[in-house]
Amino acid sequence: MPWAKVLRGKYMSSHSSCSPWLSRGTCSRTWAACKAARPTLDSGLRKVISSGNSTSFWNDAWTSFGTLRSVISSPLNFQEDQRLVAHFLDSNGTWSWENLSFILPQPLLAAINAIPINTGLPSEDLIAWASLKDGNFSLKSAYMLAKGLNVLNPHTFSANWIWKLIAPHKILIFLWLCSYNSIPVREVLGSRGFTINQSCPLCNNHPESIVHLLRECQSSVSFWNKLGLHSKVIQSFELPLMEWLHFNCTCSFPSKHLGIPWKVIFIFGLWTLWLNRNSMAFRRKQQSLDIMQSCIAKAAKFHFLVQGSRSHS
Numbered sequence: 001m002p003w004a005k006v007l008r009g010k011y012m013s014s015h016s017s018c019s020p021w022l023s024r025g026t027c028s029r030t031w032a033a034c035k036a037a038r039p040t041l042d043s044g045l046r047k048v049i050s051s052g053n054s055t056s057f058w059n060d061a062w063t064s065f066g067t068l069r070s071v072i073s074s075p076l077n078f079q080e081d082q083r084l085v086a087h088f089l090d091s092n093g094t095w096s097w098e099n100l101s102f103i104l105p106q107p108l109l110a111a112i113n114a115i116p117i118n119t120g121l122p123s124e125d126l127i128a129w130a131s132l133k134d135g136n137f138s139l140k141s142a143y144m145l146a147k148g149l150n151v152l153n154p155h156t157f158s159a160n161w162i163w164k165l166i167a168p169h170k171i172l173i174f175l176w177l178c179s180y181n182s183i184p185v186r187e188v189l190g191s192r193g194f195t196i197n198q199s200c201p202l203c204n205n206h207p208e209s210i211v212h213l214l215r216e217c218q219s220s221v222s223f224w225n226k227l228g229l230h231s232k233v234i235q236s237f238e239l240p241l242m243e244w245l246h247f248n249c250t251c252s253f254p255s256k257h258l259g260i261p262w263k264v265i266f267i268f269g270l271w272t273l274w275l276n277r278n279s280m281a282f283r284r285k286q287q288s289l290d291i292m293q294s295c296i297a298k299a300a301k302f303h304f305l306v307q308g309s310r311s312h313s
């Protein structure tokens with residue numbers, strides 16, 4: 001584009017030691033607008049891994065949920081934050097985690113395992129526009145990103161609210177992965193090239209999508225009904241997935257259990273369904289005899305011990 005050439009010539013070929021993106025000198029209104037839009041641009045870019053030699057494992061966005069450092073708050077060992085993705089890949093493009101000082105949460109590992117690695121392509125990792133499936137930039141998708149909309153699914157909205165919830169970190173990561181359709185249920189794995197039977201391991205009647213697992217499967221319907229739903233909560237079960245999660249995770253209704261807010265019961269309910277699904281899929285048995293009681297017990301423990309101690313400190 002001619003105007004891009006002009007701007008590049010004027011600002012990007014500067015001999016100044018200071019980056020033109022950071023310079024505070026006078027500039028045209030157009031360049032000022034470009035500088036203001038830079039964070040949006042950065043948030044829409046993603047590295048596509050080939051060798052992993054030019055991508056920071058922790059600080060570059062190469063997964064579907066942004067940088068790994070933004071979802072892992074644990075301290076890292078000396079120089080561990082300088083590790084490249086290549087440190088964790090063998091020559092066949094298979095992940096190996098011996099070089100990592102701690103174990104990543106299981107949902108993160110599963111999402112990373114589902115990322116295709118192009119070991120046959122040029123060794124340099126590529127930069128793609130993550131907001132579109134073909135990886136090419138479009139102004140419309142950048143505009144939607146700037147407005148906080150999920151471009152690949154415009155009916156959903158930004159999922160940043162998840163990080164403001166008070167819940168165990170592993171459950172926040174689970175919700176975050178839901179918002180990026182990255183929970184490794186069978187339909188998601190199938191859409192990423194895995195040749196597997198996509199039917200739900202609980203009912204065997206429907207493809208196992210995230211929404212099926214969390215609220216459409218007969219076993220999930222019965223689980224939520226047994227927990228006792230407030231009338232307004234019942235209506236929310238018609239909402240699209242992310243709106244449904246947002247509504248229930250942030251509402252202020254009480255639950256019917258021990259004075260625990262519904263949002264706490266709900267968050268632990270989602271987690272219980274996921275753990276129970278894994279137990280059924282991999283061990284062919286329920287996680288506990290009564291998953292509803294197990295959910296209430298976990299929610300009560302968190303609400304009265306963890307959350308309660310925070311509010312009194």
Ligand SMILES: [Zn+2]
Pocket residue numbers: 200201202203204205206212216217218219
């Ligand atoms: Zn099912």
